[in-house]
Amino acid sequence: MTEKxxxxxxxxxxxxxxxxxxxxxxxxxxxxxxWEYRFAPGSGxxxxxxxxxxxxxxxxxxxxxxxARQFLYHARFDATVSAANETLYREKIxxxxxxxxxxxxxxxxxxxxxxxxxxxxxxxxxxxLLKTECGGAWQSYVLRSHWRMILPITRRHQERLCRQLTxxxxxxxxxxxxxxxxxxxxxxxxxxxxxxxxxxxxxxxxAYDPNVPAQPTELIYDREEQRFHFPPxxxxxGGRLNVVEVYCSWLY
Numbered sequence: 001m002t003e004k005x006x007x008x009x010x011x012x013x014x015x016x017x018x019x020x021x022x023x024x025x026x027x028x029x030x031x032x033x034x035w036e037y038r039f040a041p042g043s044g045x046x047x048x049x050x051x052x053x054x055x056x057x058x059x060x061x062x063x064x065x066x067x068a069r070q071f072l073y074h075a076r077f078d079a080t081v082s083a084a085n086e087t088l089y090r091e092k093i094x095x096x097x098x099x100x101x102x103x104x105x106x107x108x109x110x111x112x113x114x115x116x117x118x119x120x121x122x123x124x125x126x127x128x129l130l131k132t133e134c135g136g137a138w139q140s141y142v143l144r145s146h147w148r149m150i151l152p153i154t155r156r157h158q159e160r161l162c163r164q165l166t167x168x169x170x171x172x173x174x175x176x177x178x179x180x181x182x183x184x185x186x187x188x189x190x191x192x193x194x195x196x197x198x199x200x201x202x203x204x205x206x207a208y209d210p211n212v213p214a215q216p217t218e219l220i221y222d223r224e225e226q227r228f229h230f231p232p233x234x235x236x237x238g239g240r241l242n243v244v245e246v247y248c249s250w251l252y
Contacts, residue, residue: 018072018104020174020194022208022216024118025072029127031210032058039237046186046237059137062178064210065190066101066247067134069174071119073104075111083115089126093133101247104173140190145244145252149182153242155226161243162203162221162228165193168245177219178244179230187236190246191219211235219243 032055035048075096084092095111116122123130168175179189194216195206205219212233220229225240232238246252 018173020072020192020208022194022206024120025174025194026068026120026192026208026213027064027130027210028120028124028213029057029131030213031061031064032056033211033235034058035235037235037237039232057131059140060135061210062140062143062190062246063135063137065176065192065208066139067097067130068119068192068208068210069176069247070096070099070101072174073101074099074109075113075119076107077113077116077118077122079115079117079121081112081114086126086129089113089129090133093130097134101176102249143246144250145178145246148244148252149178149180149242153244158221158228158243159226161245164245165205166196166203168248169193169196172248175245176247178246179219179228179241180244181241187230187241189236191217193219209233 033051034055036051038047039045075092092111092113099105113122116125165175165177173194175193176190177193179187179191181187190210192208192210193205194208197204197206201223203221203223205221207217207219209217217233218231220231221227222229227240228243229240230236230238244252
């Protein structure tokens with residue numbers, strides 16, 4: 001039996017309902033990869049080579065995930081107002097990404113982005129401006145939460161985290177999670193969760209992957225194993241990994 005669980009809209013400090021919608025609240029462009037990965041069927045052997053031409057926007061998965069939530073928390077798009085010039089949009093973007101990624105702001109304090117109906121549409125029209133202003137690659141590495149991955153991650157920890165994420169989907173919209181296999185470096189990545197589907201054997205969290213902006217992906221929690229799994233894609237062969245929620249407290 002499958003149970004579809006829809007996340008309830010979360011009310012911001014100003015009283016408005018917040019909900020993350022993939023086609024509206026994501027960037028149209030991708031965090032690019034420095035390496036091309038090839039996975040041998042069956043054996044799982046991995047070969048890598050540098051992408052050519054080299055990427056111009058890489059190592060920014062945490063930046064993209066964080067910025068998407070900042071626009072959800074602090075911006076309002078208004079397509080009924082005429083589009084503005086690049087100077088004004090630059091100021092608007094800087095104001096949004098200077099605000100807290102941990103708490104939604106009041107409705108009356110939201111930054112109004114004129115001329116567009118959503119972040120997806122805005123990022124299609126102003127890709128380079130957003131890439132320039134949302135933050136550098138160093139911001140994916142210098143995070144207060146990265147200390148946690150060096151400590152042991154137990155099954156009990158992951159079971160508690162699954163409950164935490166289930167609660168977070170209704171308590172604060174768009175929880176962001178860090179995916180890793182430390183001390184292995186096969187994956188070190190961030191995705192945004194926005195919904196879930198529950199079955200007796202698993203909870204399938206629906207996710208926005210900054211590396212794959214075309215469609216949602218999943219982060220799967222296996223109830224029996226008490227482990228998270230991430231499906232295969234063009235940079236990950238699929239399998240078990242560790243998960244920690246980030247941008248959720250003063251420690252993270």
